[in-house]
Amino acid sequence: MSKDIKEYLRLDKFPHIWCPGCGHGIILQAVLRAIDRLQLDRDNIAVVSGIGCSSRAAGYVDFNTLHTTHGRALTFATGIKLAKPELTVIVLTGDGDCSAIGGNHLIHAARRNIDLNVIVFNNSIYGMTGGQYSPTTPTTDYAATAPYGNIDNAFDLCELTRAAGASYVARSTTFHAAQIPLLVEKGIKNKGFSFIDIITACPIYYGRMNKMPDAVDMLKTQRDNARNIKQWDIMTAEEKQGKFVIGELYNKPAPEYTDAYRQLREKTHAL
């Protein structure tokens, strides 16, 4: 039977640190809904995060949790999964955490197709440290470290992880909150590296610096620029300008790393 998601929270850790209008709480509740729908035993779940406003999420949930170091969530998660492959391992991470300092770990975890479920709280900025640009800050947007506009090209994290070897890739936004649990649920069911990119709002830094100080404006922007995969596939390159695709983008089973490791151990022990 479905639980009140509050039952999955460590309410003694509240109030949380998130600013009014921050989208991170929307993502956290959606992840908890997915876990609830799957009726997973909470003792068999490990939630791992790095450092950042988003990464604080791990501390608020009542599972086995590990709040690690900046950029290293995937390394800790890989160790946990190799030691205890029976666990469902969920990584809650920010765009800075997983694609700047942690970018190398991200591509290699995807390359191995290790059975981790990575949920990126992608607000296109370093929220916790005052709004520096991240690898997902769009070109020409403003940040504390790009006062004249960002000249870098942004990563499309879904394209990146898909190309690296992830077997499940999806994207949604905090405006499309009802879609997130469905994608997370499918990601958890996938035996392999599942990457779910959630576009979220940091009104305090990204919003304020990019003419969207109001959290509602940021949600409207997500609504206006997201296109579901069916629409996306028939749009012209011109129509895609400034828009992004949401939904299940890739889902193709592939050999999984801890399985391969177990088979190797069985083989070598038999020799």
Ligand SMILES: Cc1ncc(C[n+]2csc(CCOP(=O)(O)OP(=O)(O)O)c2C)c(N)n1
């Ligand atoms: C090794 C190391 N480098 C830098 C930092 C400073 N730091 C803490 S959080 C953070 C960025 C967080 O951004 P993101 O992961 O996008 O999460 P958000 O706060 O936006 O949710 C940085 C650079 C750190 N804690 N450790």
Ligand code: SF4
């Ligand atoms: S600084 Fe930004 S990302 Fe951090 S809690 Fe506030 S709104 Fe959220």
